[in-house]
Amino acid sequence: MDxxxxxxxxxxxxxTSGIGRAIALTLAAEGAAVIVHGRDAARAKETADAITxxxxxxxxxxxxxxxxxxAQRIAEAAETAFGGxxxxxNNAASNDGEPTWTADGPDxxxxxxxxxxxxxxxxxxxxxxxxxTAGWGRVIQIGSAAxxxxxxxxxxxxxxxxxxxxxxxxxxxxxxxxxxxxxxxxPGPTATEHFHELALNFAHHHGMGDDTTAATRALLQGPLANxxxxxxxxxxxAALTALVASPLGASINGANLRIDGAxxxxxx
Numbered sequence: 001m002d003x004x005x006x007x008x009x010x011x012x013x014x015x016t017s018g019i020g021r022a023i024a025l026t027l028a029a030e031g032a033a034v035i036v037h038g039r040d041a042a043r044a045k046e047t048a049d050a051i052t053x054x055x056x057x058x059x060x061x062x063x064x065x066x067x068x069x070x071a072q073r074i075a076e077a078a079e080t081a082f083g084g085x086x087x088x089x090n091n092a093a094s095n096d097g098e099p100t101w102t103a104d105g106p107d108x109x110x111x112x113x114x115x116x117x118x119x120x121x122x123x124x125x126x127x128x129x130x131x132x133t134a135g136w137g138r139v140i141q142i143g144s145a146a147x148x149x150x151x152x153x154x155x156x157x158x159x160x161x162x163x164x165x166x167x168x169x170x171x172x173x174x175x176x177x178x179x180x181x182x183x184x185x186x187p188g189p190t191a192t193e194h195f196h197e198l199a200l201n202f203a204h205h206h207g208m209g210d211d212t213t214a215a216t217r218a219l220l221q222g223p224l225a226n227x228x229x230x231x232x233x234x235x236x237x238a239a240l241t242a243l244v245a246s247p248l249g250a251s252i253n254g255a256n257l258r259i260d261g262a263x264x265x266x267x268x
Contacts, residue, residue: 006029009087185256
């Protein structure tokens with residue numbers, strides 16, 4: 001299927017590894033020029049080189065999205081690379097650690113909210129006005145199954161993902177009639193480096209040594225049980241993102257699209 005992405009320009013944040021990298025590679029394979037974003041120059045170059053090696057077009061925008069000046073600089077670099085941005089994929093997020101229920105907790109919550117929500121808002125603020133002017137654009141947030149199905153011991157992270165999905169619906173309404181859509185894609189447990197680390201930690205704490213295969217099986221039979229009985233693959237999330245980003249996804253708007261193997265116990 002031709003997703004009609006030739007000539008489109010995309011910024012994918014946090015695209016040096018995992019889901020973000022898969023999205024960047026897929027959008028590029030479909031014909032979009034992709035700006036790779038991250039904080040590690042070597043990893044960003046690796047992703048960009050992988051795109052160009054496959055015949056795609058890529059550029060790099062490095063930096064931290066948690067401050068206004070840096071986010072603005074990243075947005076400007078992304079726009080300059082190919083003369084504008086048509087597709088914004090807000091994938092970058094923090095999932096390391098969890099704020100404590102102590103006196104320092106509120107500041108930690110605010111820091112996580114800044115990383116996972118305000119960073120996306122900064123780029124939306126910078127990049128959607130030109131999309132409105134052009135009469136076409138896509139804003140896609142990479143959320144989490146933790147939004148409708150909050151995780152134990154991950155209250156703050158779950159809350160940030162809920163906020164991201166909520167603001168996306170409001171954004172879709174504010175963009176009425178502009179040709180710009182806004183959606184959230186919410187993966188469940190996904191076969192990434194981060195999940196491998198989680199499985200390794202689970203194995204160590206349950207007498208499995210370094211057997212991440214056994215740990216993954218135990219997780220899928222226990223706390224991460226889902227009707228599909230498997231982890232989601234990054235390329236599957238990337239394929240869904242590419243469809244939503246394409247002209248063929250024009251009527252997908254204000255949606256939260258779960259891709260979690262039915263982990264989340266809800267009809268929507």
